Amino acid sequence: xxxxxxxxxxxxxxxxxxxxxxxxxxxxxxxxxxxxxxxxxxxxxxxxxxxxxxxxxxxxxxxxxxxxxxxxxxxxxxxxxxxxxxxxxxxxxxxxxxxxxxxxxxxxxxxxxxxxxxxxxxxxxxxxxxxxxxxxxxxxxxxxxxxxxxxxxxxxxxxxxxxxxxxxxxxxxxxxxxxxxxxxxxxxxxxxxxxxxxxxxxxxxxxxxxxxxxxxxxxxxxxxxxxxxxxxxxxxxxxxxxxxxxxxxxxxxxxxxxxxxxxxxxxxxxxxxxxxxxxxxxxxxxxxxxxxxxxxxxxxxxxxxxxxxxxxxxxxxxxxxxxxxxxxxxxxxxxxxxxxxxxxxxxxxxxxxxxxxxxxxxxxxxxxxxxxxxxxxxxxxxxxxxxxxxxxxxxxxxxxxxxxxxxxxxxxxxxxxxxxxxxxxxxxxxxxxxxxxxxxxxxxxxxxxxxxxxxxxxx
Ligand code: ARG
Numbered sequence: 001x002x003x004x005x006x007x008x009x010x011x012x013x014x015x016x017x018x019x020x021x022x023x024x025x026x027x028x029x030x031x032x033x034x035x036x037x038x039x040x041x042x043x044x045x046x047x048x049x050x051x052x053x054x055x056x057x058x059x060x061x062x063x064x065x066x067x068x069x070x071x072x073x074x075x076x077x078x079x080x081x082x083x084x085x086x087x088x089x090x091x092x093x094x095x096x097x098x099x100x101x102x103x104x105x106x107x108x109x110x111x112x113x114x115x116x117x118x119x120x121x122x123x124x125x126x127x128x129x130x131x132x133x134x135x136x137x138x139x140x141x142x143x144x145x146x147x148x149x150x151x152x153x154x155x156x157x158x159x160x161x162x163x164x165x166x167x168x169x170x171x172x173x174x175x176x177x178x179x180x181x182x183x184x185x186x187x188x189x190x191x192x193x194x195x196x197x198x199x200x201x202x203x204x205x206x207x208x209x210x211x212x213x214x215x216x217x218x219x220x221x222x223x224x225x226x227x228x229x230x231x232x233x234x235x236x237x238x239x240x241x242x243x244x245x246x247x248x249x250x251x252x253x254x255x256x257x258x259x260x261x262x263x264x265x266x267x268x269x270x271x272x273x274x275x276x277x278x279x280x281x282x283x284x285x286x287x288x289x290x291x292x293x294x295x296x297x298x299x300x301x302x303x304x305x306x307x308x309x310x311x312x313x314x315x316x317x318x319x320x321x322x323x324x325x326x327x328x329x330x331x332x333x334x335x336x337x338x339x340x341x342x343x344x345x346x347x348x349x350x351x352x353x354x355x356x357x358x359x360x361x362x363x364x365x366x367x368x369x370x371x372x373x374x375x376x377x378x379x380x381x382x383x384x385x386x387x388x389x390x391x392x393x394x395x396x397x398x399x400x401x402x403x404x405x406x407x408x409x410x411x412x413x414x415x416x417x418x419x420x421x422x423x424x425x426x427x428x429x430x431x432x433x434x435x436x437x438x439x440x441x442x443x444x445x446x447x448x449x450x451x452x453x454x455x456x457x458x459x
Pocket of ligand 1: 316
């Protein structure tokens, strides 16, 4: 028996029931649907639309249903269609006629958006927590390794020496922006849609502000047609998750490279790697690869919902039912990725010696040599040309810039003196980059202080 079958002369096709049902997916909204129904029933009885006793009866039964759900005692199948129908059916089964009154002045169209807003609100807060944890882990990693110097890369070619701490904090900055975006999204989520009914509002004298208050919403939506059609708050969530995952996937990629035998800058803990079924020596960075790989689906989920919404006529259409799989999948992916990457960062080993060793080749102090010539009065463009020649000489004679003798240096430029060696020392190269946001120890400390300040003031 379907709750809406009054108008129908025959049963719906089984294959259509299966196609139409969202229960397997939206069962995840069970707790939120009950919360919404409890608030709605309270409002109906406060406004005299149902009696006080009826309100109490409904609320008690809803709480019983919730407990049974938590105990795994609620069964369902596709004939229940969706979570809203399932709960209403269960309510009617338990308290009969009174249960049939709960759907007064509401529709599944505003109910589903309500559930989704409650769900997104909770997940948004949780994701913010996870992001904060990760930022804190990164700060700790940076603080513990302030003496580690590694080559910074452009084009994946060694470019200039940087502090490992400065490098890793680049990700904290990305995550900081993610956090700000999630917080903004919270504001568009936290508004009460209930009371919009199917699309036009309701003729009953309801109190939407009371419901908003009950459920902790900041405000109430302003237009019933928009309310049942709007999924912007989910799009924002999906967009925020896609960017977050892209950040995590870049970190994953860096660490997959740094963990290779060729780099050996870091060593991943065994707990987040797996072996090969044929090659006994293998220890593969699967967790990081999966974070990188799963980023694809979060982008797909965003594009999927954008596509569902494009040119969809107002107001509610069944197309909108598709929104939940995208949402649940992205949230699940982001939660797991954040937790795992946090553990990976906490457990990895930083190989400072290998990082420093890597700085010895690749002429990563060539820019500093050019800067040195500038300090001796040579124009930067000329200095760049001279150092280019010196590097060419070094490649041919298999030397580093440190190996070049003063006599050899002077053949390229007679302004070069003994102090050049100190100037191009890798540590000095790093410490001289004191510009705000640069890689020197001094700038790094300011960066860490600012991040900590941001986290403290971020509520
Ligand atoms: N299962 C539906 C969804 O997820 C709930 C709303 C159904 N509304 C309707 N008029 N059929 O969107």
